[in-house]
Amino acid sequence: MDIIFIRELEIETVIGIFDWERQIRQRISLDLEMGTDIRRAAGADAIEHTLDYKAVSKRLIQFVSESEFMLVETLAERIATLVMGEFDVPWLRLTLNKPGAVRGSRSVGVIIERGVRG
Numbered sequence: 731m732d733i734i735f736i737r738e739l740e741i742e743t744v745i746g747i748f749d750w751e752r753q754i755r756q757r758i759s760l761d762l763e764m765g766t767d768i769r770r771a772a773g774a775d776a777i778e779h780t781l782d783y784k785a786v787s788k789r790l791i792q793f794v795s796e797s798e799f800m801l802v803e804t805l806a807e808r809i810a811t812l813v814m815g816e817f818d819v820p821w822l823r824l825t826l827n828k829p830g831a832v833r834g835s836r837s838v839g840v841i842i843e844r845g846v847r848g
């Protein structure tokens with residue numbers, strides 16, 4: 731299996747469990763690895779035969795910036811469902827970072843893996 735990836739996709743959104751967090755927008759950062767087979771696209775040298783990382787990124791920016799979840803877990807799960815469903819991705823690993831959320835740490839967040847790795 732091959733992997734198409736997106737690193738450090740930064741998006742502002744409403745996220746958090748505290749009252750003050752419901753009033754502001756905070757930056758989250760996504761690292762996404764998506765299972766695929768690149769051989770057909772490489773053979774034809776044609777974007778229509780592969781997973782377009784720009785199209786995935788644009789959809790994620792739209793979805794995440796309009797979302798208002800409390801937990802990073804919920805946002806991560808919803809992103810995984812969206813990517814697998816809309817882009818026909820059989821397996822993915824997603825790291826969702828919430829930088830600066832905990833004083834003294836660079837980042838906190840969640841890592842999830844979904845689907846079947848071929």
Ligand SMILES: Nc1nc2c(c(=O)[nH]1)N=C([C@H](O)[C@@H](O)CO)CN2
Pocket residue numbers: 745746747748751800801802803828831832
């Ligand atoms: N496992 C989690 N723990 C915490 C979350 C979360 O989404 N998942 N969220 C918070 C607060 O919103 C925090 O980010 C504010 O600093 C605390 N713990």
